[in-house]
Amino acid sequence: MKKLLTILLAIGFFAAHAQKYPVVQKTLFRKDTLLITKFGAKADGLTLNTKSINDAITASSKKGGGVVVVPAGLWVTGPLVLKSNVNLHLQKGALLQFTDDFNQYPLVATNWEGLPQMRNQSPLSANNATNIAITGFGIIDGNGDAWRMVKKDKLTETQWKKLMASGGVLSEDKKTWYPSEKSKLGSTMKNPGEIKPEKTKEFYESVKDFLRPNLLVFTNCKKVLLEGVTFQNSPAWCLHPLMCEDLTVRNVYAKNPWYAQNGDGI
Template identity: 30%
Template sequence: MKANTRRTFLKHAGIGLLAVPTVSLAKNISLDKVDVAVQAISVSLNVRDFGAKGDGQTKDTAAIQQAIDRCNILGGGEVIVPAGNYLTGAIELRSNVELRLEKDAVIKGSPDLNDYHVMQVRWEGKWIQGYSGLIYAFGAKNIAITGPGKIAGNDKVSGRPTADNPLRRPALIEPINCTDIRFSNFATEYHSMWSIHLTYCDTVNIKNLYIRSTGGNGDGIDVDSCKLVVIDSCDIATGDDCISLKSGRGMEGYSLLRTTEDVHIKNCTFADSIFACIGIGSETSGGIRNVTIENCAFTGAKTFALYMKSRVGRGAFIENISANNLEVSGMQGGFLRFNLSGSGLQDQDPVPGNEGIPTTKNFSFTNIRVTDVPVLVDGGTGIHPNKPLEGFTLANITGTAKSGITLVNIKNANIKNINVTGISGPMLRIYNVSGKGLEGAVTIPAPKSQDPIPQPATPYQLH
């Protein structure tokens, strides 16, 4: 991958310094169409000049951090990491700084948890105490990491919190409450923890990343209560969701109402060994809307290529989700599943009443080519009868599958041009579904649904 020049960085990373109107990426408006003039910044610093050894043995944390801090205070520019193996603890990326990893440069995370800062981080939709990311930023603007080098986590600090150490483990890259972010042309490697975790971020462009992880909890890119995000031309093979979209859990997430919105995923290749290629949820209490997925190849998953998940007690909404021109093969579960009533951990303070049942509308899946998927669409238990899905399109589906389409509790469905062979049993099974293209469907019994959450004795307050 060709390294980006500083001029290119300044042009793209400056997006958002001037007012940018809110737009819907679900309508194919992407960040690379926005061009904002910014003042040229000339600082270029090399971490070797600040004492970094790059020998894989010496901890280079202080040297790299000093170079970043110096670049920031001088007005911004690039911090160059030349070829070498740089063992580091947590590094904080600051405003107006591009961290550029040259060819054969590897930043490797320390095996010692004491080398990571303890701070407020998001974990399963809640803010808790935890270790910072290996490379993190907090409240920064106009930041970038570019390649063609590599960032690798250390397996000794990954995994889930334990009773002995309840702090959340370090993500690999974790900007929090940041704006104008660009990640491009580098590789990542990690085990049993998230590779990239975006939280409360705005205006993000991720392009040409090569992401590899293994083990449970090894998500590739998590978009957590963020807006205006483009993920383009990435190759992601992970131990858990390749991409996960989420927005908080329970009354905490519902009260904060930080929505994930305007997300455009395009031209990517996905493979997953434990769960789904793209997961929407299950932490959805801040709402998720305006998501476009297009021109992507799904080459393997333990469950489904696309898995939409939430539960009673989440509240909020999932709306305006579209997927177009997808190639789907190697699925152990199938192409698409809804589980929007009972997926994920129930929160200690769930959203009560009918308000706690997620609202869903405008789902569209078009021009999909499937190869030997076990199930085409599993929507048999996912939509609550109190709040049917309003608007569902499934059109121009071709290929081979073993089982067809099951849908429940949907209004204004539009099913057309389903040309899939190899189906055993009915192509379409429905309950409480209205709309077009339902001729010949087999009616199934009403699935069991969960009751709304009872009102608590004491109203919830953020704490």
């Protein structure tokens, strides 16, 4: 009887002192649906749909939010910015392919590993947004192969020859491939993206291709949902929710090639 009483008292003590965690706030969206095709988007694998998709997101947010639908097909685009109360939904068979044209990604003041940095704008971003989501059954491809440096010892001989034949430049020791001279130049410097007063716009432009973006960066956002979508082939990290609250990540597949430089999933 004494043992039972001791056990009950112990259970009561720990139950009383158990930490109570706040309930995660979930996203909730209006049923209003906007198709990106209504804003001029074309799934021909050639048209750059950046403006069309961003216009759809902005229009939805201004009306109080809803679902912006990416239908099945190949949709080429530049950077997209998610806004409050919008769910970007990829239908089954939808491939959102970010362009390999680096000129479409402006340099922006952001961060890298917690420090202020100048980098190319992320393909997917949101700042101080509330109630946002990316959901569905499609694929989001960051075209990271166009951005990332590759070390020779991470590829087979056949893969290495194919990569060199695609263009780009090699390091002095011929052991690392870079997509451009700007990328190679940046690799020779210590922390070239660090924001400092003495660094000019021209300096950052000279190493722009080295300042690879993460595929998705949500900063200081609240009530965020990532669900069902495949995020792949990122220029750097795949998913980077920074200082976000009430974040739900469910049934998401984040993947990069095994040889990807800085290819962290989340």
